[in-house]
Amino acid sequence: MLSVEPTAIPDVKVITPKKHGDHRGFFSEVYKQSDMTAAGIGLVFVQDNHSRSATVGTLRGLHFQSAPFAQDKLVRVTKGRILDIAVDIRASSPTFGQHVAVELSEENWRQLLVPVGFAHGFVTLEPDTEVLYKVSAPYGPANDHGLAFDDPALGIDWRIPLDKVVLSDKDRKHPRLADLPRYFD
Secondary structure, three states, X not given: OEEEEEOOOXXXXXXXXXXXXXXXXXXXXXXXXXXXXXXXXXXOOOEEEEEEEOOOOEEEEEEEEOOOOOOOEEEXXXXXXXXXXXXXXXXXXOOOOOEEEEEEEOOOOOEEEEOOOEEEEEEEOOOOEEEEEEEOOOOOHHHXXXXXOOOOOOOOXXXXXXXXXXXXXXXXXXXXXXXXXXXXX
């Protein structure tokens, strides 16, 4: 069994699988296709990704892929804690340019479903944080894009001073929303 909660942008959902614990530890079916389908989520995932970030304030994003490699993502934390962000970049959406911020951790066991048409990123809130996420399309280097994490038009509170975030060179160079081509209508 799992719990599915809509967020302020209803297409982005918080999914919490049931966790069974006893004196030995716990067991959880963190992903079960039939439960997802029963909850109205009929996605097929083709790849799992795993990242580890050593430092608090490591920011990865905001990333997305365009068609034909556009990806739905199902994100969860196995160790540590993150602030996970999904920004609506669907040009015709009433929530275009708005974002959802959800804390995911090994304790709260929540997962975030980020659909196609959203830029996604996260910042680590604890050291040695590990994030696992499923994607519905493989990586396509020519279709890999990004959005500036620090675009004031997005109004994202990353909970870390922006001059303290740890970024890749690639993530420092993404365009702002106003300069982003319209990949999703």
